[in-house]
Amino acid sequence: MQQCCVGQSQSSDQLKGEIPRSCCGGGGGGGYPAVARGQSDDAVRDTVREFYGQLVAGEDSRPIPQCPTTDKSWPKHIRDAAAQCHDEVVSKYFGCGLAIPDCLDGMQVLDLGSGSGRDCFVISKLVGENGHVIGIDMTDEQLSLANKYIDYHTKKFGLSKPNVEFRKGYIEKLGEADLKDNTFDVIVSNCVVNLSPDKKAVLQEAHRVLKPGGELYFADIYTNQTLSEKARQSDLLWGECISGALVWKDVIKYAQEVGFEIPRLVTSYTYAVPFECVQNILEGAEFCSATYRLVKKRDGTSSPGPVKATYKGSLAECGQTFQFDVFYTFKAGIPVEVPNDVASILKATRYGAHFDFEDMPGVTTNKDEDYARSLDQADPFAYAAKSASSINIFTEEHKKIFEAATAK
Numbered sequence: 001m002q003q004c005c006v007g008q009s010q011s012s013d014q015l016k017g018e019i020p021r022s023c024c025g026g027g028g029g030g031g032y033p034a035v036a037r038g039q040s041d042d043a044v045r046d047t048v049r050e051f052y053g054q055l056v057a058g059e060d061s062r063p064i065p066q067c068p069t070t071d072k073s074w075p076k077h078i079r080d081a082a083a084q085c086h087d088e089v090v091s092k093y094f095g096c097g098l099a100i101p102d103c104l105d106g107m108q109v110l111d112l113g114s115g116s117g118r119d120c121f122v123i124s125k126l127v128g129e130n131g132h133v134i135g136i137d138m139t140d141e142q143l144s145l146a147n148k149y150i151d152y153h154t155k156k157f158g159l160s161k162p163n164v165e166f167r168k169g170y171i172e173k174l175g176e177a178d179l180k181d182n183t184f185d186v187i188v189s190n191c192v193v194n195l196s197p198d199k200k201a202v203l204q205e206a207h208r209v210l211k212p213g214g215e216l217y218f219a220d221i222y223t224n225q226t227l228s229e230k231a232r233q234s235d236l237l238w239g240e241c242i243s244g245a246l247v248w249k250d251v252i253k254y255a256q257e258v259g260f261e262i263p264r265l266v267t268s269y270t271y272a273v274p275f276e277c278v279q280n281i282l283e284g285a286e287f288c289s290a291t292y293r294l295v296k297k298r299d300g301t302s303s304p305g306p307v308k309a310t311y312k313g314s315l316a317e318c319g320q321t322f323q324f325d326v327f328y329t330f331k332a333g334i335p336v337e338v339p340n341d342v343a344s345i346l347k348a349t350r351y352g353a354h355f356d357f358e359d360m361p362g363v364t365t366n367k368d369e370d371y372a373r374s375l376d377q378a379d380p381f382a383y384a385a386k387s388a389s390s391i392n393i394f395t396e397e398h399k400k401i402f403e404a405a406t407a408k
């Protein structure tokens, strides 16, 4: 079924044939695991691991529906790199969005929940000889698939030696995979955090291993309200990435609690689950696929008020236009007034070198208003409604599976 991530435990046989797989690895039908039923964090991870292990190892020729942000909307340099990835790696790609930011040349990058390695290999090309990529995943079958193609991509991208490695580990416990404080310039993740039983721990760990000014850039599935216990206990909805979806306001809160700036929204698409049998359980909750930037604060980047930021046009892959988020798109040479918090983020990150900043003496700022505005701008549902960004990801085939599962 389409959904944008799945964590259900099924036998290999159950995974064959009858269940359409989503961009995030989905599946459905019978046999949903009880991962949301008050089980321990380890039990949740065991169930998710079992599902992905079976999905990757099993023979599976089911069609994969298109994801919300697929090829045509991706920047050319990313499309080109993705087109060079090995077919088997691409066929086991289960992301739900584009989780690859600009300006990666020479960067140290970590991918949380790297799966078959598709995003890691694309990034391997983009970071080049002087950069390095680590993918971390807890599922042996995924790691083994990704490892199988390291040499292939090293040659394909003309690198003199491999610049990507895959490590086994939990995204909530990066220290166990020997990942040290202040190590990475960029962390990416694609449709994984919703599968974690402890989302705040994931953000905490990402913050710890990022350098000051480093960026966590991730695509995932969000909801607009805390789901009812009934929804959280539904095996079907957990499996469909609905029960585990991130409550967007919680993410904004956790991000600030662990030391990030207020998250900046990069894309958002709402989608409906248009089946009565499911709506009855969801009690009005809504869903979207969204991408955020979370920047680790760096000392000395704060200004007393708004700032004029002028993009220099020097980001090779962006050319004359740099889209920072859904609210700020910078054209080379044209000053844009940005509030202090946005200026702090730009200055703190690797993007800072591509801007000229000019203070605006005498222009005062109201920090409370800035804060409230930034929170409003982080709302993925408000943006998707305003921009009419929505997708229809469910088919008649999905409907049958939902109805069969909820009729049990």
Ligand SMILES: C[S@@+](CC[C@H](N)C(=O)[O-])C[C@H]1O[C@@H](n2cnc3c(N)ncnc32)[C@H](O)[C@@H]1O
Pocket (backbone or CB within 6 Å): 004, 005, 006, 024, 025, 045, 048, 049, 052, 092, 093, 094, 095, 096, 112, 113, 114, 115, 116, 117, 118, 119, 136, 137, 138, 139, 142, 169, 170, 171, 172, 189, 190, 191, 192, 195, 196, 197
């Ligand atoms: C939906 S797939 C996405 C994989 C990859 N990001 C992609 O776009 O193809 C989710 C992946 O996250 C991994 N995963 C889920 N929860 C995890 C956790 N708590 N720690 C480590 N890996 C996890 C799974 O093993 C699986 O490979």
